[in-house]
Amino acid sequence: MGHIINGKQLSAEVLQQVAADVAALKAELGVTLGLAVVLVGDDPASQVYVRNKVRQAGEAGIRSIEHRLPADTSQATLNALVDSLNHDPKVHGILVQLPLPDHLDEDDIIAAINPDKDVDGFHPLNVGALAAAQPGLVPCTPLGCMIMLQQAHGNLSGKHAVVIGRSNIVGKPMAALLLQASCTVTIAHSRTRDIAAVCRDADILVAAVGRPELVKADWIKPGATVIDVGINAIERDGKRKLVGDVDFVDVAPVAGAITPVPGGVGPMTIACLMKNTVTAARKQLSDIQPAVAVGQS
């Protein structure tokens, strides 16, 4: 049985560091960090995630400013809200919970966020910065996966990493971060030929496709590290159950280390949102007060 990477415990450690950084910024500069959380509509899962974000911000000493808008909110109204948050000095981070209702254009809203406040790391300028290995805000889920990998593996240099999935939110930024860590990176997707054989060559496998329990034991090189980004609600034996993109029971005996679902990558996503809020605030505060030393960690 491989080592189970405990995302709950690791996220608590990340949050503890964030709380210390938030307290230090308050002590040094007298600034309370602010995170604006925008939720449009009443998607039940999004409501749970937003509630957890607001709670954890509070635990880290970050003030959250919640904006809950009805499902029929217009693009113009949402853009105007984002614009006002962009100009509010008490707001250091802005996140718009996804998915948005169908009539809204997600790309347009993301592009409207000030890139310095884009704590999700989805703005095209932050996407470009990551691709060019320049400083910027990095999407929370891939950032959380990297923290888990570094803890499980130490140095990642020279490892073959396979990422299954090519989404803008997880697959592509994940591949960019693994490349920055000097991995040899393959992105596999729905058109990849003999995907099982491609995955079997991986020292590190990151599954982010949204297909319940797609990855089986015979896809895994013995001893490989397996990071499961999938969160899929299924029904089994008449009960609702959350499973990942990896068949955990099948794969865990073969893997060297593996993340569970729930309790793996999910909690790290929220912890990294708080970490990004500190990163964003430091950049904004050092732009305003370049002479003041704004600590880094």
Ligand SMILES: Nc1nc2c(c(=O)[nH]1)N[C@@H](CN(C=O)c1ccc(C(=O)N[C@@H](CCC(=O)O)C(=O)O)cc1)CN2
């Ligand atoms: N603006 C954003 N929208 C979305 C993001 C994002 O990073 N920014 N990611 C996902 C949803 N998400 C955060 O927003 C998220 C999903 C799941 C979890 C989590 O902790 N999951 C738990 C299980 C939760 C459950 O019981 O339902 C776990 O894996 O242990 C955190 C955050 C899409 N939208």
Ligand SMILES: [Mg+2]
């Ligand atoms: Mg849409």
